[in-house]
Structures are given as C-alpha cells and as structure tokens.
Amino acid sequence: MPLCTTGELVADAASHHGAVVALNVITLEHIEAVIAAAEHVNEPVILQVSENAVKFRAGRLHPVAAAAVAAARAGTVPVALHLDHVKSGELLRQAADCGFSSVMFDAAHLSYEENVTATRTAADWAHSNGLWLEAELGEVGGKDGNGPLDAHAPGARTEPGEARRFVEETGVDALAVAIGSSHAMTTRDAALDHTLLAALHDAVPVPLVLHGSSGVPDAEIRRAVAGGISKVNIGTALSIAMTGAIRAQLDADPRGVDPRHYLAAGRRAVTDTVVQLLTTVAAAPVG
Template identity: 65%
Template sequence: MPLAASGTLVSRAADAGTAVAAFNVITLEHVEAVVGGAEAAGSPVILQVSENAVLFRGGRLLPLARAAAAVAEQAAVPVALHLDHVQSDELLRQAADAGFSSVMYDAARLPYGENLAATHAAADWAHAQGLWIEAELGEVGGKAEAGGVAPPLSAHAPAARTDPEEARAFVAGTGVDALAVAIGSTHAMTRRTAALDHELLGRLGPAAGVPLVLHGSSGVPDDELRAAVTGGIAKVNIGTALNVAMTTAIREFLAAHPDAVDCRPYLASARTAMTEAVARLIGVVSAAP
C-alpha cells in the first residue's frame, strides 16, 4: 500500500487514547523486522531513520530511505517514514524528496531561546514542504554521538525534565506538530529500569496541546509504557531494544556455530528476534486502555 503519513498515524492514535510505535532502523534487516512485526500485530508503524544512522552510512540518506520505502509499500499495514533526531539543516532539507512524511528536528542541546528560534525556522520550512514536525524540549539523555558513544545518562535527574509552562510557550512559539518530552526515560538503555514521572506527564499534555512523544522507550518497563500511553503519550520511539535483540541472536548463533562464515543464517536469526520484539512492543503500546 502507499506510504502512510506519520502525522495521520499519530493523530489517530492520540484520538483513540493509544500510541503508535516508531522504531529506529539501521539495516535492511531492521526494516524487514519492523514491518514484519507490525504485520504480525496487525497495527500501523513508523520506520525511523536517525541522523546518526545516516552518518553511519557515510552521510548518504537515500540508500536506506529507498529500501525502507520499498519494504513499506509492500506491507499489509500502514507504514510511515520519519527522519529522526535531525540536527543538520542540510539533512532536514532532504527529507521530503527522500519519501519522509515527518521529521524530528533536534535543537534540544541548545539553550531554550536558541532551541525555540532554530525549531521555529525548521517548522516553517517543514510545513511549507508538507512535512509534519516533532521537536524536543527537556533533556532525554543518552543519545549516542556519531562515533556510537553515548554521553553520561542524565535524564533521570528532575532538572532535566520538561517544564509544562515552557512546553506551552515552546509549542506556541515554534508551531511544531508534536513534542518529545523528558519525563525520566533515557536513550540507549539496555535494561528496562526507567521510572517515568506520570504526574508531570499529566500536566504536560494540556500545556503542550499537541501529541506527546516518548523517546528512550527501550529502557521503560511494560507497565510504565502502558501508563505513559494512558497518560497521553501518542508516539513511542524504540531503537535500542531492536539492537539488543539483534546482537543477542547473532551472538547465540555464532556461539553455537563457531565455524559459520555465511552471514545469512545469523542475520535471519537476528531478523526473527527483532520481528518478535517489534510485535510484542506494539502490543504493549497500541492496546486501548
């Protein structure tokens, strides 16, 4: 089926009181696993390509984007493409022509005023191209830099949390369509131990007035994810959980087959493990409360 629009999927989820799962992809096996898991769950899904994934591929966006679009267009469920954590204006301007319907513009590293100004300019440009745009306010720590090394975890500190009044002003001043909020999750967590600030989430939804997004969801336990969706999260970003499933499956295969040299069997095992993880996580976040 034709590519879906991220904004449509998120809006429908928000209206239904559920969330759409958005998975970050790096390889073709990631893409196939996400779509296969979504088909198994019978739910729409968002494929996300991050700026770091583009840098990993030598700065070339189109190879992975074209592959993702080709798989998505053959899917039995709606699939949208989202360009994630974009800091480069040059990369931002490639989004529409590469098949993306949405982009997350990441200026959260900047002081509030600079974040607002940069995001406002990005939103104006994105809307002129028909793109739905997400931004981040607060500090969802742990995101790896281009070299793959994450900075120290910091988002569990209350000082890193999104302030509701700042969120209200930020959305009004930038015109973004969705807001990623810092409520206690952290990127790149391999253990599911994050405790979310649900009281804060309950204040952020009415203040922001747009769908809210949870980043760093791989480190959030199932019950916390369900409570976050009930509390107003409409898009749940997941990346590290797929990498954990993939790497674990490859390690187990190679341990059992130490003489293996053909990559296809262990990549198939990795793809199956990721597909199962996707289907399970979609079931957690998309179930009606």
C-alpha cells in the same frame, strides 16, 4: 500499500487515546523485521532513520530510505517514514525528496531561546515542504554515548508552562518530553514521572512523544500511553535483540561464514521483540 504519513498515524492514535510505535532502523533486516511484526499483529508502525544511522551509511540518506519505502509499499499495514534526531539543516532538507513525511529536529541541547529560534526555522521550512515536525524540550539523556541526565539537572524534566510557550513560539506538530526515560538504556528500569506527564498533557496542545522507551518497563509504557503519550520511540531494544541473536548463532556455529544464517537469526529476534512491543502499546488502557 501506499505510504502513510506520520501525522496521520499519530493523529489517529491520539483520537483513540492510544499511541503509534516508532522504531529506529539501521539495516534492511531491521526494516523487514519491523514490517513483519506489524503485519503479524495488524498494527501500523513508523520506521525511523536517525541522523546517526545516516552517518553510519556514509552520510547517504537515499539508499536506506529507498529500501524502507520499497518494503513499506510491499507490506499490508500502514507504515510511515520519519527522520529522527536531526541536527543538520542539510539533512533536514533532504527528507521531502526521500519519502519521509516527518522529521524530529533536535535542538534540545541548546538554550531555550536558541532552541526556539532553530526549531522555528526548521518548522517553517518543514511545513512549507509538506513535512510534519517534532521537536524536543527538556533533554532526554543518553544520546551520542552520554549517560542519562541526573533527575535534578537543568533540562532533565520538561516544564509544562515552558512547553506550552515553546509550541506556540515554534509551531511544531509534536513535542518529545523529558519525563524520566533515557536513550540507549540496556535495562528496563526507567521510572516515569506520571504526574508531570499529566500536567504536560493538559498544557500542551500537540501530541506528546516518549523517547528512550527501550528502557521503560511494559507497565510504565502502558501507563504513559493512557496518560497522553501518542508516539512511542524505540531503538535500542531492536539492537539488543539483533546483536544477541547474532552472537548466539555465531557461538553455535563458529565455523559458519554465510551471513544469511546469522542475519536471519537477528531478523527473527527483532521481529519477535517488535511484536511484543506493539502488543504492549496496543494493550494500554484508554486514558
């Protein structure tokens, strides 16, 4: 079916007090698995390609984007394409020509004033080229091999008043908020600050996004969606599933050399994981 836009999927989810799941993909097997899972449970999804995934692809965005577009159009559920955690202005400017409807521009590592300036510039360019723009205020830790931020570190939590001002000053379409999750977690024991989420939901006039959701338990994810999160980002959980299944397949068949065997095992594991995640988010109580 035709590609949807991220803005449409997020707005629809928010109008029903729910959330759409956005899944980071690296390989064609990731893409196929995510769409197969979405079709299995009949839920829309957002395929996300991060700047780090583009670096892995020798800096070339178009090949992985073309694969995602083709797979999405062959599917039977609504799918949108999102370019995630972009710091490069050059990469940002490639998005519109590669099938992406949205970009997450990441300047959260900068000071507030620098974040506003950089994000305002990115948002102006994105909007003039028909793209929906997400940004981050309050740094969600765990990116680029760094550990999670200490709960009391500057920027470890998003301040509601500052978030409202940030959205007004930048014109972004959605805001990723720091409420206790962290990127690249391999355990699911993150505890979210739901009191802070409620305050952010009251203060911020655009949809809120939860990054680092792989480390958040199911019950916490459902509670966060009920509390106002409209987009749930997940990446590491897919890598855990794929790597574990491939490792098990190679251990079981140490003389095997056909990559189709272990890649098929990895793809099945990712599909199963995504089915569970989509089901969890869909089961969130109405906020």
